[in-house]
Amino acid sequence: MSTYSSRAAESLITPVESWDEETLINSAQRGSVDAFNELILHYQSQVYNLALHIMHDAAAADDATQEAFISAYRALKQFRGGSFRAWLLRIVTNACYDELRRQKRRPKVSWEDFGDMEEEANPHLVDDGPRPEESLQQRELQALLERTIARLPEHHRTTLVLVDRLGLSYEEAAEAMDVALGTVKSRLARARREMQKLLQDEQELLPSRYRL
Numbered sequence: 237m238s239t240y241s242s243r244a245a246e247s248l249i250t251p252v253e254s255w256d257e258e259t260l261i262n263s264a265q266r267g268s269v270d271a272f273n274e275l276i277l278h279y280q281s282q283v284y285n286l287a288l289h290i291m292h293d294a295a296a297a298d299d300a301t302q303e304a305f306i307s308a309y310r311a312l313k314q315f316r317g318g319s320f321r322a323w324l325l326r327i328v329t330n331a332c333y334d335e336l337r338r339q340k341r342r343p344k345v346s347w348e349d350f351g352d353m354e355e356e357a358n359p360h361l362v363d364d365g366p367r368p369e370e371s372l373q374q375r376e377l378q379a380l381l382e383r384t385i386a387r388l389p390e391h392h393r394t395t396l397v398l399v400d401r402l403g404l405s406y407e408e409a410a411e412a413m414d415v416a417l418g419t420v421k422s423r424l425a426r427a428r429r430e431m432q433k434l435l436q437d438e439q440e441l442l443p444s445r446y447r448l
Contacts, residue, residue, distance in 0.1 A: 257275070257320060259271075261275065279320075282325070282402065283324055284298070284301045285402075286398075289397050304331045321408065322407075322412045323411065326412045326413065385431070392427035395423040399420070
């Protein structure tokens with residue numbers, strides 16, 4: 237099990253009533269390592285899983301996550317408000333694509349890991365134990381969607397993951413990708429349309445959002 241997936245459950249123990257992100261950020265910017273660690277503990281599952289979606293390799297995702305947190309610590313005083321989550325996701329996205337450019341290969345994205353990114357629904361932590369026939373259908377769907385989403389342009393694919401699967405708002409996705417809000421909306425619309433076109437012959441296997 238990877239470093240971050242094995243520790244992701246720890247983020248469940250933070251009481252909701254004790255969470256004060258703004259105060260933690262302010263303390264971390266003043267040099268509190270404990271405050272920074274609490275922020276990282278809270279978001280590490282989402283950051284790791286985004287890295288895994290992009291890199292499609294647990295070891296590479298661990299490395300990208302570690303690099304992102306180091307970069308975030310160094311740049312923390314430059315954070316000027318807004319969505320801290322989107323800021324972190326932007327850092328890990330940049331770290332992943334920097335590594336992919338170094339490796340001169342494209343990311344491989346598997347729909348198998350595409351689930352709700354909240355910790356309680358993290359696929360690394362939850363085993364729903366589907367029946368054999370359900371498992372077969374899921375594998376067929378996953379294989380179909382993996383082949384299809386891999387055919388999308390890189391930026392459209394990333395937008396689809398951030399908005400449709402991780403549940404970021406358009407504004408957060410724009411911040412995470414460092415693009416204009418209109419760019420997010422247009423990329424997402426194009427990605428959904430292209431997915432529908434590519435999948436129109438397999439509608440019986442599809443989630444309702446991709447049926448024509």
